Amino acid sequence: RELTTVGSPGFAGEAKEGSDAYAGAADAYLTAPAAGLTSANFSATFWYKVSGSPDRAGILVMGPEDTENPDSQNLRTSGFRLFREGSATEQRIKLNVGTGTGESWNDGGVLDVNADEWVHVAFTVTATGTTIYLNGQAVNTGSMAAPIDWSGVSELTIGSGGETFSYWGHTYDNSGIDELR
Secondary structure: OOOEEEOOOEEEOOOOOOOOEEEOOOOOEEEEEOOOOOOOOEEEEEEEEOOOOOOEEEEEEEOEOOOOOOOOHHHHHOOEEEEEEEOOOEEEEEEEEEOOOOEEEEOOOEEEHHHOOOEEEEEEEOOOEEEEEEOOEEEEEEEOOOOOOOOOEOEEEEOOOOOOOOHHHOOOOOOEEEOOO
16 A cells, blocks of 8 residues: 655664564654545554553544644544543553444553553444454444444544544654554
């Protein structure tokens, strides 16, 4: 898949698999076209070495762009947002999915920032619900009143809230990401 680099992300000296992993940086992230990624049922998996700084960040985001009002919270009615929030010592992985006229929330699980370890993160989205997994264990589920709506979604953002979910401070992610699928 063709990726576009925004800012100056780098490579971590340590990776979970192989020799290099994505290393987030201030105001940096990757984007990819959404074509071929939009389905009513899907999953994503990756290794994640969480950073507590900044205290919140977008991880994987596929949302609609509103050029007239980019801070509009109405943008959450389509696409999805996998993000983290917390403190310098713990971060909660969360998922928000737009269902056309509403949204579904899954408040996931907590990662220990001080553990300084790679955690396998996965999530699934079906027509009726979501599940977040940490190291192979389901940590939380969310119900959906309708399937995911992909209206207005044109790209995947990796390592930031990007152009569609940077409000509430979900900007760049300094965390390491490896083996994204």
